[in-house]
Amino acid sequence: MMLGGTELLVLVATRPVDFRKQRTRSPAFVQQALGADPYSGAVYVFRAKRADRVKLLWWDGTGVCLMTKRLKAARSAGRRSRTA
Secondary structure, three states, X not given: OOOOOOOOOEEEOOOOOOOOOOOOXXXXXXXXXXXXXXXOOOXXXXXXXXOOEEEEEEEOOOOEEEEEEEOOOOOOOOOOOOOO
């Protein structure tokens, strides 16, 4: 459970990840790729390669919580729009 008024650490991965990984492998990915503790209470944010989905992973004290959100318009900060 996330409580208001408490400090919350949010870590965002800078590289896209493979969203086909199962939920049980996600904590291991946090440990190996980010060198972080997936059970610390921090929220880890990952994006898909096409930037059309994000995945949030956190430990709420009772288990690993996983939220996946499909984004309506996939836009990356690295992409530039072309104007005629």
